[in-house]
Amino acid sequence: MIGALRQEVRAAPTFTAWILFLFGLATLGLIAAIIVLVNGLEVTNLSNRVPWGLWITVDLSAIALGAGAFSLSAIAYLLRVKSFEQISRIAVFVGLVGYTSAMLALFMDIGRPDRFWHPTVYWNIHSVLWEITMCVILYSTVLIVEFLPIFLESNVVKSRFPRGPQIGHFLHSLTPFVAILGLGLSLLHQSSLGATYGVLVARPVWFKPSLPVMFIASAVAAGATFTLGITVFYENLVRVRKITWRLRNQVALFAGLMMLAYLYLKLWDYLATSYYSHLPARVNDLELLGRTTPYGLTFWWGEIIFGSLVPAIILLTPRLRKHDIWIIVAMVLAVVGIVVNRWNVTLSGLIVPLDWSPGAAEVFSVNPYRPNLIEWGVGMGVVAYALLAFTLGLRFLPMFPGEEHEHDHGHGPSHDDESGHGGEPLVKMTPRA
Amino acid sequence: MSEQHPQNDQFITRRQFIQMMTGLGASAAVAVALSEVEVLRDLIEDQLALEMPDVRGEDHHDAGPPGKHHWGMVINLETCIGCEYCVYACQAINDVPDDMRWNVHLVDKTETGDTFHMTRPCLHCNDAPCVSVCPVYATYVRDDGLVVMDYDVCIGCRYCQVACPYDARTFNWEAREGPSGYQAVWGEAEVERRPRGVAEKCTFCIHRIDRGLKQGLVPGIDRAATPACVNICPVEARIFGDLNDPDSPASIAIRENPTFRLREDLGTEPSVYYIPPEGMTI
Numbered sequence A: 001m002i003g004a005l006r007q008e009v010r011a012a013p014t015f016t017a018w019i020l021f022l023f024g025l026a027t028l029g030l031i032a033a034i035i036v037l038v039n040g041l042e043v044t045n046l047s048n049r050v051p052w053g054l055w056i057t058v059d060l061s062a063i064a065l066g067a068g069a070f071s072l073s074a075i076a077y078l079l080r081v082k083s084f085e086q087i088s089r090i091a092v093f094v095g096l097v098g099y100t101s102a103m104l105a106l107f108m109d110i111g112r113p114d115r116f117w118h119p120t121v122y123w124n125i126h127s128v129l130w131e132i133t134m135c136v137i138l139y140s141t142v143l144i145v146e147f148l149p150i151f152l153e154s155n156v157v158k159s160r161f162p163r164g165p166q167i168g169h170f171l172h173s174l175t176p177f178v179a180i181l182g183l184g185l186s187l188l189h190q191s192s193l194g195a196t197y198g199v200l201v202a203r204p205v206w207f208k209p210s211l212p213v214m215f216i217a218s219a220v221a222a223g224a225t226f227t228l229g230i231t232v233f234y235e236n237l238v239r240v241r242k243i244t245w246r247l248r249n250q251v252a253l254f255a256g257l258m259m260l261a262y263l264y265l266k267l268w269d270y271l272a273t274s275y276y277s278h279l280p281a282r283v284n285d286l287e288l289l290g291r292t293t294p295y296g297l298t299f300w301w302g303e304i305i306f307g308s309l310v311p312a313i314i315l316l317t318p319r320l321r322k323h324d325i326w327i328i329v330a331m332v333l334a335v336v337g338i339v340v341n342r343w344n345v346t347l348s349g350l351i352v353p354l355d356w357s358p359g360a361a362e363v364f365s366v367n368p369y370r371p372n373l374i375e376w377g378v379g380m381g382v383v384a385y386a387l388l389a390f391t392l393g394l395r396f397l398p399m400f401p402g403e404e405h406e407h408d409h410g411h412g413p414s415h416d417d418e419s420g421h422g423g424e425p426l427v428k429m430t431p432r433a
Numbered sequence B: 001m002s003e004q005h006p007q008n009d010q011f012i013t014r015r016q017f018i019q020m021m022t023g024l025g026a027s028a029a030v031a032v033a034l035s036e037v038e039v040l041r042d043l044i045e046d047q048l049a050l051e052m053p054d055v056r057g058e059d060h061h062d063a064g065p066p067g068k069h070h071w072g073m074v075i076n077l078e079t080c081i082g083c084e085y086c087v088y089a090c091q092a093i094n095d096v097p098d099d100m101r102w103n104v105h106l107v108d109k110t111e112t113g114d115t116f117h118m119t120r121p122c123l124h125c126n127d128a129p130c131v132s133v134c135p136v137y138a139t140y141v142r143d144d145g146l147v148v149m150d151y152d153v154c155i156g157c158r159y160c161q162v163a164c165p166y167d168a169r170t171f172n173w174e175a176r177e178g179p180s181g182y183q184a185v186w187g188e189a190e191v192e193r194r195p196r197g198v199a200e201k202c203t204f205c206i207h208r209i210d211r212g213l214k215q216g217l218v219p220g221i222d223r224a225a226t227p228a229c230v231n232i233c234p235v236e237a238r239i240f241g242d243l244n245d246p247d248s249p250a251s252i253a254i255r256e257n258p259t260f261r262l263r264e265d266l267g268t269e270p271s272v273y274y275i276p277p278e279g280m281t282i
Helices: A002-011 A013-039 A054-065 A068-077 A082-109 A128-153 A155-160 A164-173 A175-198 A211-238 A245-275 A280-292 A295-316 A324-351 A373-396 B014-036 B038-051 B085-093 B129-133 B159-163 B206-214 B228-232 B249-256
Strands: B071-076 B104-109 B115-120 B139-141 B147-149 B238-242 B272-275
Touching: A002 A013, A013 A082, A013 A373, A054 A082, A054 A175, A054 A211, A054 A324, A054 A373, A068 A082, A068 A128, A068 A175, A068 A211, A068 A245, A082 A128, A082 A211, A082 A245, A082 A373, A128 A155, A128 A164, A128 A175, A155 A164, A164 A175, A175 A211, A175 A324, A211 A245, A211 A295, A211 A324, A211 A373, A245 A280, A245 A295, A245 A324, A280 A295, A280 A324, A295 A324, B014 B038, B071 B249, B085 B104, B085 B228, B129 B139, B129 B159, B228 B238, B238 B249, B249 B272
Parallel strands: B071 B272
Antiparallel strands: B071 B238, B104 B115, B139 B147
16 A cells, blocks of 8 residues: 555656645645634634625636536537537536636635534525525535536546446436526526625625626636636646547637627626716725726736736637647736736725714724735645645546546656647557556 | 538528517517416516515514514613723623623714714614625524524624624634623623634523513513613613504604614615704704
8 A cells, every 4th residue: 555655756856746735735725624613713703894705706716716617517518519528527617616716715714613504504585695696506506416427437436436427328318408597597596696795785896787798708707718727727737638629719709709808898898887877976996096006007918908808819819729838828917907807806896984874974984904814824725735635636537538548557648749730649548557 | 621620501581570469469569478377477576575685584583473573672872971882791691701792882072063972783784784794694683683693603703793784793713711700780690601613693682581571571661571782871862662553652652753774775675764963963
């Protein structure tokens, strides 16, 4: 046992070091989480004025980046674009990791984690948050049903449970129906996460009906980019092409066009609410935000230019997107863009004070917020969990067609020369170890 | 051509088109006619009424027949001297954590530059944003207008804090030990301490109202049935009573003075009315 492990470590030292690093990070996260669970949320920098903070950004970003799951599956199984089936498994996996990360963050964020199940029993159908909770629970179930075949077909399961692949095959045959369910549930809650803020009339920075639409559009764009980026990154790790060149271009085109659509909506969201019209309260609040926080800078550079426009240009320019490095750049920028956007959206409405006093004096000051070490610790722990899940999933599960028999051997990247693209066979079986 | 791309060569005939249009028109006419039949019209109205959000429909604790009372408060900003007794009494009686306030006091200015004292309990809105956002119905509006909480249901998501337009919501960030710093001087706690991790809010001293009504007392008149902040006020700037009863102290104060409510533009319909200070136009 130990001998085999030592051999494994020697064969793939980088992989081992990476896993150890992630375990270290996850342990730090676990320690921070235990501190929170034992002492309560008083150990965070959250307050009655800013009751939602970093973890909300983590949770909304994770859900947005998981949006590739429903959009790419819908293209594969509802629009019946066969080629997309190659990428639908990894998309579902990314979605599952995203949603479980979000649920971890939410679990830490509520004051009574022991009552996390309450929304399923005590219904308030007028609450956006109730709708979100139910959709997320149901959609996670959908993701598990979509993911199970991948798990059941893996060698780890197959060797111990021979009937696994059969059950997996049956579940897989349900995919089109499950995809419809997933599409509906995803559309609903990805949008209503935006509505969480959009419906709060008392806070003029948030209150606008465009937020649900902005959330779904940005999530679909960034989610598809993220899934493509992960795939290309993995291809470079194992030095094998996993998806056809055609599909790569199709997904890049889809993600790029969604990114453009998002930018177009955002342009009009900005024009309609801040340029062509003036709601005094909103103008004041935005001015206050710009004066007291780097909101303007992060909005224009983080969200718009580097977070959306540059990735859109990369994904839509064939000369750029043919290089793996540019796809990775687009992915990193899209991730940064979505995180900055969710941070800006979720905090802007809390940082500007509510003004409910009838007097003329400015009695309410701006509410500053900066996450403390404990919050960063838990946040990093959730990220470590996600990275660990990606690493182990890609390492041990058949994420791409033809990989079912591949993972028998050790991991270590093989250095076979992968020349050219296009007409090359889709999956080249390379001898390992 | 049609072998590669099988297509529909059947175009719409004039006859089909006329039939379709006539059918649609006739259906619309029948629908309009039916909606005027009395039985059906009542049915539709009932249905619409069901679909309207009615947060007062669900009542966990009973407080008499629906709508018999509607508890409200009038705060006179002209007489308030800013002594903060109402704040301290509230802290003590309701056992509120020392670093939080259910009932706040601010020093504000009128447009003419005169200082005035502003205090704010929970406004007990009829259409309370904190109620409609709560995912588990832990906050609800009672038939008597009180916005109250079920601490056993609350999951601590704090959406109510984010949604309340008046910052009237507080959260139990930590488990508490020892007495409140106000209880030695301002009175014993009359309610149970809330556990860590749930939201809370001003209740208009609901325990006094409910107990008082059972004893035949009148909240707003009998001190034992009246909120602590109202009883303690040395200048009678806070007036409490049943807004449904035209002879209650609160109703009389509203009738005899100019009053306004906070952020009426939001449509929250607060149960707290303010008498403006001198120099404020409303």
